[in-house]
Amino acid sequence: MRMRILCGSALAAVAAAQLVTTTRLGAQAAAAPDAPAPYTESIPDTKITFDMVPIPAGSFTMGSPDSEANRQPDEGPAHVVKVDGFYMGKLEVTWDEYDQFGFKLDLQRKRKLGITLPQDAADAVTRPTPPYADESWGWGKEKQPVIGITHNSAVKYCEWLSARTGKKYRLPTEAEWEYAARAGTKTAYSFGDDPATAGDYAWFRANSEEQPHLGGKKKANAWGLYDMHGNVAEWVGDLYAADFYGTPAATAPNPYNDPGTALYPHSVRGGSWDDDPAKLRSAARRASDVKWSRRDPQNPKSIWWHTDATFVGFRVVRELDKAGAK
Amino acid sequence: MTSTTDPNGAASRRDFIRTTTAAVVGSTLATSMNLPGAWAAGSDEIKVGLIGAGGRGTGAVDNVLTAAQGVRLHVIGDLFPDRLKDSLENLSKHGDKAAVPAERQFTGWDAFEKVIASDVNYVILATPPGFRPTHLKAAIAAGKNVFTEKPVFVDSHGYKTVLEAFEEANKKGLGVVAGTQRRHHAAYLEAMKRVQDGAIGDVVAARAYWNQGGLWNKPRQQNWTDMEYQIRNWLYYTWLSGDHIVEQHVHNLDVANWGVGSVPVKVVGVGGRQARTQPEYGHIYDHFGLDYEYANGVHLMSMCRQQAGTPGLVAEALVGTKGVLETQDGVRYEIKGPSAWKWDTKKEFTNPYVQEHTDLIASIRAGKPLNELKQVAGSTLTAVAGRTAAYTGKVVTFEQLAATDESLAPQKLTFGPIAVPPVAIPGSADTM
Numbered sequence: 039m040r041m042r043i044l045c046g047s048a049l050a051a052v053a054a055a056q057l058v059t060t061t062r063l064g065a066q067a068a069a070a071p072d073a074p075a076p077y078t079e080s081i082p083d084t085k086i087t088f089d090m091v092p093i094p095a096g097s098f099t100m101g102s103p104d105s106e107a108n109r110q111p112d113e114g115p116a117h118v119v120k121v122d123g124f125y126m127g128k129l130e131v132t133w134d135e136y137d138q139f140g141f142k143l144d145l146q147r148k149r150k151l152g153i154t155l156p157q158d159a160a161d162a163v164t165r166p167t168p169p170y171a172d173e174s175w176g177w178g179k180e181k182q183p184v185i186g187i188t189h190n191s192a193v194k195y196c197e198w199l200s201a202r203t204g205k206k207y208r209l210p211t212e213a214e215w216e217y218a219a220r221a222g223t224k225t226a227y228s229f230g231d232d233p234a235t236a237g238d239y240a241w242f243r244a245n246s247e248e249q250p251h252l253g254g255k256k257k258a259n260a261w262g263l264y265d266m267h268g269n270v271a272e273w274v275g276d277l278y279a280a281d282f283y284g285t286p287a288a289t290a291p292n293p294y295n296d297p298g299t300a301l302y303p304h305s306v307r308g309g310s311w312d313d314d315p316a317k318l319r320s321a322a323r324r325a326s327d328v329k330w331s332r333r334d335p336q337n338p339k340s341i342w343w344h345t346d347a348t349f350v351g352f353r354v355v356r357e358l359d360k361a362g363a364k
Numbered sequence: 365m366t367s368t369t370d371p372n373g374a375a376s377r378r379d380f381i382r383t384t385t386a387a388v389v390g391s392t393l394a395t396s397m398n399l400p401g402a403w404a405a406g407s408d409e410i411k412v413g414l415i416g417a418g419g420r421g422t423g424a425v426d427n428v429l430t431a432a433q434g435v436r437l438h439v440i441g442d443l444f445p446d447r448l449k450d451s452l453e454n455l456s457k458h459g460d461k462a463a464v465p466a467e468r469q470f471t472g473w474d475a476f477e478k479v480i481a482s483d484v485n486y487v488i489l490a491t492p493p494g495f496r497p498t499h500l501k502a503a504i505a506a507g508k509n510v511f512t513e514k515p516v517f518v519d520s521h522g523y524k525t526v527l528e529a530f531e532e533a534n535k536k537g538l539g540v541v542a543g544t545q546r547r548h549h550a551a552y553l554e555a556m557k558r559v560q561d562g563a564i565g566d567v568v569a570a571r572a573y574w575n576q577g578g579l580w581n582k583p584r585q586q587n588w589t590d591m592e593y594q595i596r597n598w599l600y601y602t603w604l605s606g607d608h609i610v611e612q613h614v615h616n617l618d619v620a621n622w623g624v625g626s627v628p629v630k631v632v633g634v635g636g637r638q639a640r641t642q643p644e645y646g647h648i649y650d651h652f653g654l655d656y657e658y659a660n661g662v663h664l665m666s667m668c669r670q671q672a673g674t675p676g677l678v679a680e681a682l683v684g685t686k687g688v689l690e691t692q693d694g695v696r697y698e699i700k701g702p703s704a705w706k707w708d709t710k711k712e713f714t715n716p717y718v719q720e721h722t723d724l725i726a727s728i729r730a731g732k733p734l735n736e737l738k739q740v741a742g743s744t745l746t747a748v749a750g751r752t753a754a755y756t757g758k759v760v761t762f763e764q765l766a767a768t769d770e771s772l773a774p775q776k777l778t779f780g781p782i783a784v785p786p787v788a789i790p791g792s793a794d795t796m
Contacts, residue, residue: 141577141672170612172576172676175695179675248696248709312709332715333694335545336419337426337454346694 074123074358076262082202083153084144086134088127090356091262095123098217099224101283101321106226108316112280112323120291121217126210127353129253129264130272131195133179139198140166140191140342160201166191166342175348181252183270183351189297189304189326191342192273192352199354209275210355211294212305212323219267219308219320221260226319227267228259233315240268240318246311250351267318270351271310278303278325301341302326310349326350408729410435413484413508415476415499417442417451420513421490423717424543425451428488428511429461431721437462439482441475443491443595473777480506486725487511492598493606494518494773497525500737504529507536509728511721513543515614515744516737518606521771523745530737539733541724542740544618548720550713551697552619555689555705559623563703564684567624570664571681572616574608578672581644590782591774600646602751602785603772607648609635609754610747613668616680617750618743619691620656620664623682627742628656628664628749630761635754637787639671647787654750666750757790 074092081087101116102109138144142165147153166187173186187195192209199207210218225231229239236242239259241251246268254264266272277297282288287295297304303325309318316322330347331339344350412428414421417440425437437455442448448471455462470478476495480487480502487503489496489512497517503510510533516526533540546552559567582596598604605611621627633654640650651669658664679692687701697707714722727734745762753760774782 137673143673168577168579168672170576170579172678174676176677176679176692333717335423335427335543335717337422337451338419339423348695 074125076128077125079203079205081135081138081144081199083147084138086138088129088131088135090125091128093124093126093214093218093261093355096121096217098220098222100213100216100288102226102319106319106321107231108226108319108322110322113283113321115283116321117283117289119213119217119289119293121213122292123358124210124214125356125358126214126218126263127355128258128262130183130270130351130353131192132181132253133174133184134181135199136184136187136195137179139163139195140187141168144202160198163194163198163201165194165198167340169340169343171343171345173343177249183250183253183265185250185270185348185351186344187351188340188342188344189273190301193275196354205356207354207356209273209352211292212274212276212307213293214355215272215274215307216320218261218263219259221263223260223320226321227315228320229257229267233318236267236315236318240265240309240315241311242268242309242318243312243314248312250311250348266308267320268309268313269311270308271306271313271324271349272308273326273350273352274305274307276305278305278323280325302328306350312349408434410486410725410728411438411484412436413439413441413479413482413487414451415441415479415487415489416491416495416513417448418490420543421488422451422454424488424490424511424513424721425455425462426458427715427717428486428721428725429458431718432725435461435486435725437464438484439468439470439479440464441470441479443472443475444592445471477502480508485509486728489513492595492604493611494522494598494604497522497529500529501525504533504536504538504540507538509539509724509733511541511543511724512737512740514618514740515606515610515747516542516740517744517748518603518610519748519770519772520765520768523741523748523766524769526737526741526744530735530741533733533735533737537731537733538735539724539728540735540737541720542736543717543720544615544736544740544743545716545720546615546619546693547622547736547739548723549693549716550711550719551707552691552693554707555691555697555699556622558699558703558705559682559684559689563687563699563705564682564689564701565686567682567684568662569683570620570624570662571679571683572613572620572664572666573677573679574613574616574668575674576670576676576678577674578640578645578670583644589779591777591779594646594782594784597644597646600644600648602648603774605648606744606748607751608650608670609652609668609751610744612670613652613666613750614743614747616668616678617664617666617746618740619680620666620682621743621746623680623689624658624660624662624664626658626660627746628658628762630759631656631746631749631753632759633666633750633753634790635751639674643784647785649751649754649788652750652754654753656746656750755788755790 076091078087078089097120099116100119102113103116196208221228237245239257250270258264276295282295306324330344333345334340414425429435476499487508487510489499493515517523584593594601631654635649635652637649650671654666656664682689687699689699691697699705749760749762749765
């Protein structure tokens, strides 16, 4: 209804949806009118929302120094990286959000209520096939972070979300992820070097009771991001290459190791509920592996679901407009 | 309980195969005198024939090719040419080990006969379950070792056929392993060993769950007959899948039977088709809730559903006089009580889908073939009895059910029109 009144073309409707569904939260925005402000995104025609926080443009040292405890060779050489500003999800993506896409709940609702949304591009995004199992692994879904989905699934979710909302959502690059996780720090964790305090900031092996948890229950980092350390490990866009940091591409602005259509290995960051603190470090990297689908008895194995990766999820980022804000 | 090989013995089994080739060949030759065609003379090569080249059958070939040395896909068969072609393409990564020339590719209704009539010595049965008894009978009759997917039948006539095949396989010394892969899963084996050693005392109750969302279906194509449509969407027709309790929940029922040490004697329960009612989902139910009883008075509470958007749980539990075993594959395997124990989920172990082939091949090569047919037939019957109880509303005794000798299959297997059976209504005249 709202849409029909506002739209002259599909594009206009997308812009309108953006205005209507975006709620500015920023008191800070008043102080610096041009600075991006946090906002709450709504998935159109649902009650589902999620919060995005602005990450300022800047430079940081990516990777870890040789002196860092538990440092691995793929974390070096440490190198300075310049990153444009962006928005990042305050929390990891939840099943409530993902299932709109993953189980076509949006399409079901449209059918049931006879809703006509103009953003039909979202309907055209390829959707997952249903898994031959319980994808929540008995841990429930309400507000729980998504787990066990493939990199391909996460990418396709972002495409769908972009089409639905009219904004450009995607996975963070590995550099963006580490920049945001560090939030200006150079220590092993965004809360310092001492893993003894990890329990205040993260769900990990020792305190998780061997399962993922609701997002946002621990302390945030300095930029307002929760669960960057632990809970679920997070997909980033890049192809994993142990020696990437030593290549010229690594020091270009906004570095990104484009995976193309490779199924493996992609980089996963932040560690999970199933890891010890060493793997939660800001610089720690992990590569996805075909073993994450070892108990998928089919050939071809599912391109949507991992049978053996209950520890992996993701969060989204959104690029800033060229103008720098919004 | 049927024992399998030592779950921690993977390394030693590999050593055995590598270091004792002469002895193995010796014993195989001895066996092969009784088994014409089962073995190429003087070789212990496993020549695999695949019957049913869908996703699971193709995956099973992946598994068997990595399960042991000296294994090759030799012959392949499927009802549909497109499925066969896709399968071989997906297997091409194995190179020569899965390169099957055109003259050993068979399609159509008699494809299984041609695979079985070839010189393979190891047949993988991975068609929809409704065809399984026929394929099992033919494979065993022809002297082939068999890896059969679960379930192994969908009706009481199939049960009878499979029990006969079990006896014949024993007589002929053939190996048969079933795709109830938890029986070859290191964590389950360790848990069950502890239960048998008394870690939870006497088992007094059991629970089994397979609750999940919906599954795939394939939209009807213009040139598909009813028969082709049903077979390509076999999950949703009882004569093909047995209903989801038989096709899927059989895994958990099998774990319960394994833990209790027998098959139940009767069952009462409820079920229905409530959320998944569209015609593309055939006539099967979308939920079952059952109370099984074993001869020793132990009850098994079983629950399964395929309803989109509902919370899932795929798990089993055994309640004992001194503790409880809780298993949830991929998540945890745990004994609670004075003899508390937990499987370390970080521990590496062989993929059970590979291990089941490793165990079967090792048993064949050692001249001591495993035969799991009776065991998987018992668990399949458990599922069929549960379905029957829900469909009819009656208390179903396993003895009566086994005696009915009912077949759900159409009279004639041919492409053409075929009706969708009505959804079973408990208490109505036409359900039993």
